[in-house]
Amino acid sequence: MKSVPKLIRRFIGIMLLSSMLLIILNFALLGIYTLNQAPNGSPWITAQEVADHLSKSETGYVLSEDTALELQHANVWAIFIDNRAMKVVWQTDYLPEAVPMSYTISDIASLTRGYIDGYPTFTGEAENGLVVLGYPKDSFWKHMWPSWDYHFIVNLPKTVLSVLAINLALIFIIYVIANSNLLKSVKPIVSGIQALSTNEEVHIREKGLLSELAVSINKTSDILKTQSGQLRKRETARANWIAGVSHDIRTPLSMVMGYAGQLESDMQLSEDNRQKAAVIVRQSKRMRNLINDLNLASKLEYNMQPISPERQNLIAVVRQVVVDFINMSIDEKYTIEWETDEELTSCTANVDKDLIKRAVSNLIQNSMNHNEQGSHIFVRVVAEDAVCTVVVADDGVGATDEQIEKLNNTPHYMVCDEQTNEQRHGLGLLLVKQIIFAHNGIMQIKHSEHGGFEVDLSLPMSV
Incomplete structure (x- = not known):
């Protein structure tokens, strides 16, 4: 409650300044008036x-x-x-x-x-x-016995200052008493406004000089409470719906992938049918990954996904993701190059290891999904100004300036249009952004120096 004492000090300062200016003005007017009474001298x-x-x-x-x-x-x-x-x-x-x-x-x-x-x-x-x-009878008033006590004259400055101090003290006391009710009313109003900013429930006594303002704040608190409850219900229902649908889809999707895999391996089928089965398997895997991403993104958005940050060497974590991709025997048209400076052996940050690996994996997979003709993928970790930055770039088709602007500033990346065959940067990037945001980091999308697409993940170093 620093604002109320500040308000009181401001009131007192204005009152004292006004009093001093009023006294100075009075003395100045008195002097001018006195001089005008005898313009030609005594x-x-x-x-x-x-x-x-x-x-x-x-x-x-x-x-x-x-x-x-x-x-x-x-x-x-x-x-x-x-x-x-x-x-x-x-x-x-x-x-x-x-x-x-x-x-x-x-x-x-x-x-x-x-x-x-x-x-x-x-x-x-x-x-x-x-x-x-x-002189004319109404022109001057003369003091008939012009004599003064010596001690009175000597002590006159002290007397004037004492009287002035007493007057200021009386003005201050009267001012404080007159405004005490206002100050008492201001304090709960300020407390209520501060509580509203933190989404706390507020109830102020609707009495005093500011009773109308108190009524408005109480109504605002009730409205915010109602809206907050409704929003929580909608968010919970949405998260539960996504989790339920994701769970229900996994079983039939696993059956589709299993049967399609058998058809792909069946040598008795024609090559054309086996290729169609391979497409079903590949697209089913994409669908499974999308469902997993959707479920995780929903949990991160509503703070339902537990984050377990620990001190980790990001170089080791990201290198392991690259090694896992290479060991998966990915298509030869995709190559991954580790560009981290060999002299940089450690770049530590407090992160959830599994979530960071998931984010980097999504970016690498994103480069593959959006460059069907093949691409060279570059991964590196950079340490600069107490920040660890993970860079995933490629030399593929990239994106236009307008697309990158939208990706950096749009709150979501879900795109629906009639061109269903066109690959879009969508849920995968949203999930990456949410993971980095949960770690108090920053994600930046831009053109790659290799001519394609680049995403930088910046995380604060741990001390």
């Missing part, structure tokens, strides 16, 4: 600029034209309080009537940190007095 700086640009003339105090226009544009009024008289000796034209014209020291202290009649005021120091700017 009001304190503006007040000092006004004080610097206020000059005394013979008729009184005069403010530079640019600065005056700037104040007028911002709807800011200004006054200049003389140090000695403590009275207003200069003012802008649009000064509110509620603004006092004389001040005490306490009044100046109050307006410096606060307001005049609700107008937020800011001061700038001039040579002979104090410049006071008054």
Whole structure:
């Protein structure tokens, strides 16, 4: 169940990443918003600029034209309080009537940190007095007692980080609690899907947030169980039918072969009749071999044939098959050549010896059956890259590219057509493929370098 913890980690990672991005975004928006509140700088700086640009003339105090226009544009009024008289000796034209014209020291202290009649005021120091700017009432909020505890300022970074950590922890706890029911529902769903892939029976409680999905998985499990049972019945019936038919055919076929053999040996018959009897014997043997191949192929397909793999030297096993064929006194038009490198003395693999011999025998017999005019058959064993490869090739008629493509990719080789006399690569190759597949090997069909047909059987070497 590695997927559920992975899913939980993914949820938590997304939640933490979203929280951090949200915090960063908030700080960025706060900074942008703060900067937009004072695009022309601090009001304190503006007040000092006004004080610097206020000059005394013979008729009184005069403010530079640019600065005056700037104040007028911002709807800011200004006054200049003389140090000695403590009275207003200069003012802008649009000064509110509620603004006092004389001040005490306490009044100046109050307006410096606060307001005049609700107008937020800011001061700038001039040579002979104090410049006071008054901004619109709804433009600034001033802190009347701007003092902070020293330890609070020193510990502010730690405090901010602590608050941030607490917030993240609370968000995480809320997130886990809110999604706990979902996570509890996900775990059995994942287990059920994994069990379906291994053809196990599944039953999930149909409750929770994912109850509809649980119902679908349970229905799928029931359908697969029913289909699997029906398939097993069909496979068993098919295998039993093939085994029964094979058994029932053997007895009459043996009688046909026996009587045909007697007729072939009867010197009182004409040569033509004896040749016909020989054809009956030869075709009966082929039929017997086909029946045996069909029965064995059926057992291998449904895993009914016991496999007894043992460590074997494939060179010795394949050489014995070649020797057996030579000792059978086969027709002179067929010759078998052993091409294995003499320096290669061993190529071991875990195989069922009898089945491997059966596979190689089928390939050699296949070369004979499909080359009635005769052929030269080449057999060799090659060891390369921890793989033992048995090669059976001939210089016969071979096959076309299209036929080889079909033989390599078609799941079966049974061919039915009207040309019953035409020899086809059929059940024998299917049986060979099943034997090699049962040994975790690979069969490849291709053109022979001798101009005919070639089959390579690759098996993993044993350690």
